[in-house]
Amino acid sequence: MAFRAVVSRVYRGEISADIVGKPKVWYSISGLLLVFSIAGLLIQGLNFGVEFKGGSVFTFGASSHSIEQVRGAVTGAGAHQAIVQKAGDDWRVTTESLSSQQVTEVKQNIAKELSVPADKVSTQVVGASWGGEIQSKAWQALVVFMILIIAYLSVAFEWRMALAAVVALVHDLVITAGVYAWSGFEVTPATLLGFLTILGYSLYDAVVVFDMIKEVTKPLTPTSKITYSEAANQALSSTLVRSLNTSLVAILPVAAILFIGTTLFGAGTLKDLSLSLFVGMIVGTYSSICVATPLLVQLKEREPKYVQLRQNLARREASAKRQAKAAKAGAAVDDTLADDVPEDTAGDGDVPAGVTVRKVVQQGPRQQPKRGTRTQRRSK
Structure with missing residues (x-):
């Protein structure tokens, strides 16, 4: 989720x-896909169609027959290789390159075995060149x-x-x-x-x-x-x-x-x-x-x-980290000094023996005792 x-x-x-x-x-995923694909090209290879390697193509309608029956009708007339494909209601059979006489024999055998009129069998011959x-x-x-x-x-x-x-x-x-x-x-x-x-x-x-x-x-x-x-x-x-x-x-x-x-x-x-x-x-x-x-x-x-x-961004980041670290260290020192002063819980001003107390004296103008008037000083 x-x-x-x-x-x-x-x-x-x-x-x-x-x-x-x-x-x-991403490179690892692509590498695996490429290895898988190259292995397929080397092991299986591409199945080039008749337009690239040459051959003969027979197209006819015989929807009531199976692939085995169609392949048998073509190979029974002398074709050694037969790739059978179903295209809608029609069959498309690709064989190796055949001569004109062999093409005629295949058409006649298809008409005989599959009950298809010979003129309804379309043929195409593609040369290897x-x-x-x-x-x-x-x-x-x-x-x-x-x-x-x-x-x-x-x-x-x-x-x-x-x-x-x-x-x-x-x-x-x-x-x-x-x-x-x-x-x-x-x-x-x-x-x-x-x-x-x-x-x-x-x-x-x-x-x-x-x-x-x-x-x-x-x-x-x-x-x-x-x-x-x-x-x-x-x-x-x-x-x-x-x-x-x-x-x-x-x-x-x-x-x-x-x-x-x-x-x-x-x-x-x-x-x-x-x-x-x-x-x-x-x-x-x-x-x-x-x-x-x-x-x-x-x-x-x-x-x-x-x-x-x-590099500039790395220097700025390092400088910011140093400043933050220094500020944190200063705050820790202040906390330590504050912890050194014992707390006078009784309020009588007594401090345990052996403990030094740092007193902070407030800075400012010194207070002088008041002096009387001249007449008052003479009377004394």
């Missing part, structure tokens, strides 16, 4: 979360995108912000790709569209946070009362609720497509697109807040002016 109360207060903006001050926590060209174009687009992002952020902000944003983007790509590897989802052109979308989304979130940090930290001087880290954390806290709300609103419809559209309607293409969007949006929101911002702060804290600011 206490945790829920704290989260609720942070969400309402009543308190600020110390995100910048705990980089080791075309798939390789698609992969090459995709990598080129990614490199150009990264270069443009670095150039834009370096001009609009500075190179440290550009570096932090690019690190967050690579972080998002690797983790999303790792989830794809472990899930076994097919990588299709729709997947690439999803990847490009999450890159833009993650970048948007990072730019919003960086712009607020730039505005809040701009007035800082060596005589300021807060460090760059504290100012950046204040800026991040002020945009935290906005980032969470934006992400939540964007993730909900994507989750509906992924979990409802694919399970109830069997939308294969939407499944490939929605998984990359769903994972990428969650990871992108996390990285822009918990990875890019702490990394930016660590880079900025190395600048000479912010190093001097931190």
Whole structure:
């Protein structure tokens, strides 16, 4: 309950979360996610679709038959590999690259085994060279995108912000790709569209946070009362609720497509697109807040002016502690001197033997005895 109360207060903006001050926590979480994702890429690997590795695709309607019957009808005609997917009321079967004669034989066997007219079986043959060209174009687009992002952020902000944003983007790509590897989802052109979308989304979130940090930290001087880290954390806290709300609103419809559209309607293409969007949006929101911002702060804290600011604040704090300690020590001495004087409870002025009493004599003009008039002195 206490945790829920704290989260609720942070969400309402009543308190600020110390995100910048705990980089080791966030880096540890990111490290675990990256290890998990890289392991998936190395062990499972990405399941590239026919558009990338080449092959033959057969699409036909036979809703009354099972997956085993559909796979048997395709492999029975000479195809060695058959990936069967349900897309609504239709079946989509992907095989290795087949010749024209083999494609015709597969169509005839499907018509015979599944009672589907041969002219209702749609075929598509993708060459391996075309798939390789698609992969090459995709990598080129990614490199150009990264270069443009670095150039834009370096001009609009500075190179440290550009570096932090690019690190967050690579972080998002690797983790999303790792989830794809472990899930076994097919990588299709729709997947690439999803990847490009999450890159833009993650970048948007990072730019919003960086712009607020730039505005809040701009007035800082060596005589300021807060460090760059504290100012950046204040800026991040002020945009935290906005980032969470934006992400939540964007993730909900994507989750509906992924979990409802694919399970109830069997939308294969939407499944490939929605998984990359769903994972990428969650990871992108996390990285822009918990990875890019702490990394930016660590880079900025190395600048000479912010190093001097931190040293000045440390000296002021040490001086204030010394003054407080001296004042406390002086008060303790006064209390000790007051305790040395015994209390005369009897009121007779007697003091125990061997005890020295310090008497305080009130300073002021000395009182002289009154002298009489000249006539009175003569009479004496």
